[in-house]
Amino acid sequence: MAIDSLQAAPLTIQRTAIADRIFDELQHQILSLDLKPGTKVSEADVAKVFGVSRQPVRNAFFRLSKMGFLDVRPQVASRISFISEEAVLKARFIRCALESKAVKMACDELSEEDIHALTGQIEQQGKAVETKASDLFHRLDEDFHREIYERAGVGFVWDLIKENKAHMDRVRYQSLPLNLDNAFQCHKKILAAIKARDKEWAAREMDLHLSEIFSLLKTVREEYPEYFEEETA
Template structure:
């Protein structure tokens, strides 16, 4: 009897590995500055605290070092990296070039269904701002910029941006304590320009949005100078 029945194959259930869970935990701690820049951490301590073996912690440490969140020195303590303003400005330069071009292309190429999807994201962002949920807004912020790239078939642009934005992420997250509404307003300005198919306004909105990082760094540096690397 069972041989005659037709079944649709089930999608595989993807569960995060232990290493992924360790990575996510430490990532959130570093991003939110619960582990401030300069904090010394050890594999053994993290493994004991999380109740796991050292191997998944070692794997997570390596991934975080590749992102620029941790500094691993053989025979020395692993530390949370200091925030590099120089690296932020370099990443901002690359990101501006890419996002200006994607915004201009979005004015020409995005469909109404694409715009509807962006509108839904903006509504979710407003809910996060109203709830004071910085972690949620931060994730939705990234999703907004990533979605525009992917809607255009330019997912590779977001891959480049994501590789270089670890230091920027910490600064952006911290800024949401006082500038989340400004970020949301900026996203609406970008969206409105795209809907109007106004390439010049879209470019200006992107430049203004990404350019705010300079004043944000100055503000945060006054309050937490020791978190930033000393650079020429």
């Protein structure tokens, strides 16, 4: 089982922090396809790898299942979920609806200090693109969207999005090596629109950015057809 590759040292920190560490590691392996769709994982095996009891593993499994990464099946091993094209497109719809509205609010609410901080974040993204650091760019990408909404006073928007974007995330992560610069340019345009306090421009750039998933989905599905749910007629 791919989870064996973790080779994690036993954890002795607080139970909540242990569950967070296990969740973060499993989520990363799922996004990177180190844990491939359809792979069976059990609480007992993961607990053994981390040297912990099954309770924090159960907590991590619950969070992963709630986000759509894991199919939890009572009495049998849980399974990494297959990517659902329908779920990807639903996530795109939800993100467009919420983020286009939220970025308009950002045009009104963000201070010059906020914009300066986001400009620094964009500079970090540029360095990640130059070095082709996909993992780092993925984290900065997430932070960029989250920070816009938190600084605009609507941080709950990102909380809602996180609950619905698991399948979309796997497609985005796999396409990043081919799409780093394009995603970076989109972020620069979004920030430029916020700086200009142009709500319609900001919303339009956000919608264009999120709509890239249509072409990315096609590319990833062609390369990894075995990782997707079978389409029903």
